[in-house]
Amino acid sequence: MDWIFVLGVVISVVLCVLTFISIYITHGRRKYSHIPGPPIDNFFLGHVPLFSKYVKEGKFFNAMTLDLCKKYGPVFKMNFMHSTFVFTSDPQAVRELQITGNHPKSYITLEGIIYLFSERFFGKSLVSETDQKVWVWRRQLMNPCFQKSYLRGLESALNTEIDLLITRLAGLADGKTEVSMLDEFNHLTLDIIGKIAFGMQMNNVVNRTEKSEFTKAIQLCFRGISENVRNPFFKYNFFNWNFINDVRKALRFLRVFSKQCFEERKAAIERGDYTPDDILNHIVKMKLENPELDDEVIVDDIIVFFVAGQETTACLLSFTMICLWQNKDILERLRTEVFDIVGMKSYLSIEDVNKMKYLEMVIKESLRLYPPGPNTFREPKHDIEILGYKIPAGTPVAMSTYVSSRLEEFFPDPLKFFPERFSPNAENKITSYTYYPFTLGPRTCIGKSFAEIEAKIILAKIIQRFNFEMDPDQSFDIEESTTLKPEGGAVCTLTLCDSFEG
Numbered sequence: 001m002d003w004i005f006v007l008g009v010v011i012s013v014v015l016c017v018l019t020f021i022s023i024y025i026t027h028g029r030r031k032y033s034h035i036p037g038p039p040i041d042n043f044f045l046g047h048v049p050l051f052s053k054y055v056k057e058g059k060f061f062n063a064m065t066l067d068l069c070k071k072y073g074p075v076f077k078m079n080f081m082h083s084t085f086v087f088t089s090d091p092q093a094v095r096e097l098q099i100t101g102n103h104p105k106s107y108i109t110l111e112g113i114i115y116l117f118s119e120r121f122f123g124k125s126l127v128s129e130t131d132q133k134v135w136v137w138r139r140q141l142m143n144p145c146f147q148k149s150y151l152r153g154l155e156s157a158l159n160t161e162i163d164l165l166i167t168r169l170a171g172l173a174d175g176k177t178e179v180s181m182l183d184e185f186n187h188l189t190l191d192i193i194g195k196i197a198f199g200m201q202m203n204n205v206v207n208r209t210e211k212s213e214f215t216k217a218i219q220l221c222f223r224g225i226s227e228n229v230r231n232p233f234f235k236y237n238f239f240n241w242n243f244i245n246d247v248r249k250a251l252r253f254l255r256v257f258s259k260q261c262f263e264e265r266k267a268a269i270e271r272g273d274y275t276p277d278d279i280l281n282h283i284v285k286m287k288l289e290n291p292e293l294d295d296e297v298i299v300d301d302i303i304v305f306f307v308a309g310q311e312t313t314a315c316l317l318s319f320t321m322i323c324l325w326q327n328k329d330i331l332e333r334l335r336t337e338v339f340d341i342v343g344m345k346s347y348l349s350i351e352d353v354n355k356m357k358y359l360e361m362v363i364k365e366s367l368r369l370y371p372p373g374p375n376t377f378r379e380p381k382h383d384i385e386i387l388g389y390k391i392p393a394g395t396p397v398a399m400s401t402y403v404s405s406r407l408e409e410f411f412p413d414p415l416k417f418f419p420e421r422f423s424p425n426a427e428n429k430i431t432s433y434t435y436y437p438f439t440l441g442p443r444t445c446i447g448k449s450f451a452e453i454e455a456k457i458i459l460a461k462i463i464q465r466f467n468f469e470m471d472p473d474q475s476f477d478i479e480e481s482t483t484l485k486p487e488g489g490a491v492c493t494l495t496l497c498d499s500f501e502g
């Protein structure tokens, strides 16, 4: 009879736990009952099955939010198990959440990058710090090395690194060899951030027998984040444990590498050796002047600069190449502008590329359709109202520049690649609250100017020297693996422009 008793106890405990969870979920969701949203597919999982359906169809989070926004309007809710998120595309709410209200980032949405598979990743870096007071202090310490005046000093190093890629591509420009521009740009942007920010000669562009350990590690970590986000049960599946172990090894590798970078430079500064005036120098001096700063937090920042400073710009450049290939008239107009301003000059100054107004519009339009980091979340400090809907304090509110940019009401004919939208004479003025690929307000991307200068010089040099044909067999869909990137890697063949051959 004992086993019947034990079974009875187990069933009672399970029923009690389920009742408790049900009450908890029902109570949590009641606060949001007035907000529209898709019907819930499963009481416990909420909208997880809907999300999984998108993932299975090869679509992604932003594709889902775009569909839902078109169906349910500018404010809707989503439930992921016990958590509720609100999404908004309302420009006034975007302004309040990102700029005027000074609301903090949402911890729950950053958990998966702060620690990934129980291994520290972004930790308490600038991008993932949710304590506004701590963040303000650290951002102020970091701002000087991203100011335009500081970036001017990096022009020559930028030209040197980019020319290494131009030389490499010239060697491949036989009209036959297939080149993945995403790979090429990933290596270049990693070399640039390594050299300019951390005084390291990484040689990823030149030494191309294999991807560098560092590039592989970053890509693996991004895949890890992506799998984790796509499927909340991913880490519990035994069949994924080998992959998870590889990601954890990659995370440890990034940390050890970054720590070594920091400690070597610190030792050099303490010995009084010559050290380059780069971002790492600034970080180390910041630590020496503020000993209360935790070394691990400094390492977090170094990792973030490497990661954020590389993939995003590489994705932007690859998408832009695809858009230009699909719009030959725009490519020709751009090439004319580049030739008119710099001819065949090989050293391009920041001043040169800043004169290229059409180039600027092309890059903005590419970021509109293909923003590498499309989502941002804020947690209102107090109850707020969006279009008459009360949003309780502490609710994670998502905003997506990808979604806003694809809504007809904000951008007529939204899928058309049309750089003139960004012309100062354009009929429909674009407001920043509907277009924010670097986000807005105090938490805007610290590397925005850096990325813009880098992208402009790289693109101008490529357009100046090469014709390219994309491989039409590849998919030009978007792949979401933390950043949005071109599926297929933007594979093309290259030939030298006549003027360059001559």
Ligand code: HEM
Pocket (backbone or CB within 6 Å): 126, 127, 128, 139, 193, 304, 305, 308, 309, 310, 312, 313, 316, 371, 372, 373, 374, 375, 376, 377, 437, 438, 439, 442, 443, 444, 445, 446, 447, 448, 450, 451
């Ligand atoms: C095309 C290139 C880039 C794009 C589209 C981009 C986009 C973004 C976005 C959307 C955010 C806000 C993220 C959020 O709200 O959670 C952000 C933040 C950030 N980005 Fe970038 N980024 C780019 C390049 C760079 C570069 C080159 C660096 C560094 C060298 C960088 C460093 C950072 C950092 C440190 C933050 C956190 C800022 C803070 O919260 O204080 N980014 N970036």
